Amino acid sequence: MTLVDVAIVGGGASGTTTAFHLANKGKKICILEKNRSFPTRICGGGMSAAVQDWFPFSLKPIVNEVITNVEFSWRLSDKVIAELSGSSPFWIVKREILDSFLLDQALSYGCDLLTTFNVIKIERSTNNIWQVTSLDGRQIEAKAIVIADGSQSPWAKKFNLGPKKQNYASTFSGRINRKGNLKNKTARFEFGLVNNGFAWAFPLNDEVSIGMGTFLENKNSMPVAKILKSFLPDLGFDPSEVIGQEAKLRVWNGHSKLNGEAILLVGDAASLCDPFLAEGIRPALMSGYEAAKSLNYWLEGSINNLDGYSKTMRIKWGNSMAWGKRISQVFYRFPKVGYKLGIKRPTAPERIAQILSGNMSYEDIAKRVINRLLFQN
Numbered sequence: 001m002t003l004v005d006v007a008i009v010g011g012g013a014s015g016t017t018t019a020f021h022l023a024n025k026g027k028k029i030c031i032l033e034k035n036r037s038f039p040t041r042i043c044g045g046g047m048s049a050a051v052q053d054w055f056p057f058s059l060k061p062i063v064n065e066v067i068t069n070v071e072f073s074w075r076l077s078d079k080v081i082a083e084l085s086g087s088s089p090f091w092i093v094k095r096e097i098l099d100s101f102l103l104d105q106a107l108s109y110g111c112d113l114l115t116t117f118n119v120i121k122i123e124r125s126t127n128n129i130w131q132v133t134s135l136d137g138r139q140i141e142a143k144a145i146v147i148a149d150g151s152q153s154p155w156a157k158k159f160n161l162g163p164k165k166q167n168y169a170s171t172f173s174g175r176i177n178r179k180g181n182l183k184n185k186t187a188r189f190e191f192g193l194v195n196n197g198f199a200w201a202f203p204l205n206d207e208v209s210i211g212m213g214t215f216l217e218n219k220n221s222m223p224v225a226k227i228l229k230s231f232l233p234d235l236g237f238d239p240s241e242v243i244g245q246e247a248k249l250r251v252w253n254g255h256s257k258l259n260g261e262a263i264l265l266v267g268d269a270a271s272l273c274d275p276f277l278a279e280g281i282r283p284a285l286m287s288g289y290e291a292a293k294s295l296n297y298w299l300e301g302s303i304n305n306l307d308g309y310s311k312t313m314r315i316k317w318g319n320s321m322a323w324g325k326r327i328s329q330v331f332y333r334f335p336k337v338g339y340k341l342g343i344k345r346p347t348a349p350e351r352i353a354q355i356l357s358g359n360m361s362y363e364d365i366a367k368r369v370i371n372r373l374l375f376q377n
């Protein structure tokens with residue numbers, strides 16, 4: 001049986017980033033991916049250009065659109081436009097292209113890939129070697145495991161990692177093969193049509209990525225068709241034009257341990273996705289980068305456990321998400337007031353632009369608000 005340094009379960013954004021950074025350091029890596037190839041991913045593809053910091057190669061070749069303006073609306077009116085200035089704009093990518101680009105980079109450094117490898121069993125033997133088994137009976141052995149299999153991952157619970165209670169957003173994402181009246185380089189966010197959430201439209205050269213998400217637990221299912229019927233004509237489309245899919249997205253739900261002994265969770269499997277704006281690509285790439293750093297030190301014997309990874313993710317991402325979750329709970333419970341006080345404030349467009357471009361965290365925003373309240377009192 002093949003023994004690798006690290007077996008990575010899932011070849012999405014988080015898994016391929018981890019794979020690239022470890023393969024780049026000369027480690028023997030194998031990605032185990034249940035699909036044969038990369039089908040269209042259920043994702044809006046909007047990400048901060050700040051993600052470039054985690055790669056030594058340029059991501060520009062796979063960026064479809066650089067966003068310079070963000071347009072917000074409340075029930076299709078009361079619009080606010082934010083200009084994304086500065087050096088960190090917001091990029092739109094096709095997720096299947098981003099993932100296969102990152103995979104190619106990992107493969108070019110000698111990483112192995114096993115496709116149609118649907119992981120159904122992960123066990124650690126008495127000699128501290130992991131054994132991973134696929135549905136069709138193939139097996140691979142590894143010194144360490146990275147769990148990167150997305151929002152439906154069963155492994156966090158099985159290994160007692162991640163938040164105690166997993167929280168899910170209900171989402172829909174689709175594409176339309178023409179531009180409609182969405183302005184070039186402009187991303188649109190619509191609040192008010194979706195209960196406890198928002199709808200979006202992102203330009204992708206000659207296509208548009210359309211989606212919606214609802215972020216507070218709701219017994220009723222999201223009325224996707226009804227929302228599309230209102231939203232799409234406003235963008236110059238017929239509702240029947242969009243081809244898309246619904247999905248449950250695991251979102252951040254409290255600080256938690258993301259590592260065990262020789263095992264780490266990354267990306268959606270680690271419940272890292274932003275519970276306010278559904279930003280999941282940046283934490284997927286950040287966690288892949290940080291996971292690889294810890295694993296590399298561990299494999300080289302410089303550290304004897306992977307606890308530093310959980311701590312780093314808490315500082316660099318979790319602290320901001322703790323505020324993001326509080327903001328989400330207040331905003332989506334009282335969205336009309338939230339829109340008026342949060343988005344229509346004179347300084348709000350700049351702040352939102354800073355969040356989207358990764359220049360400011362929810363924690364920074366919360367501290368500013370608290371300071372303002374203290375100062376006023």
Ligand SMILES: Cc1cc2nc3c(=O)[nH]c(=O)nc-3n(C[C@H](O)[C@H](O)[C@H](O)COP(=O)(O)OP(=O)(O)OC[C@H]3O[C@@H](n4cnc5c(N)ncnc54)[C@H](O)[C@@H]3O)c2cc1C
Binds near residue numbers: 120269
């Ligand atoms: C509708 C929607 C829109 C979104 N829009 C945005 C956006 O605009 N911007 C943004 O930042 N984030 C967005 N997100 C979030 C973002 O898509 C995720 O956070 C991101 O995909 C997480 O990447 P990942 O690598 O952790 O997981 P995934 O991309 O889900 O990858 C998991 C991989 O694991 C594989 N896998 C699963 N099970 C197994 C198994 N048993 N064995 C082997 N392989 C397995 C899958 O096939 C897949 O390749 C959106 C999410 C949704 C649902």
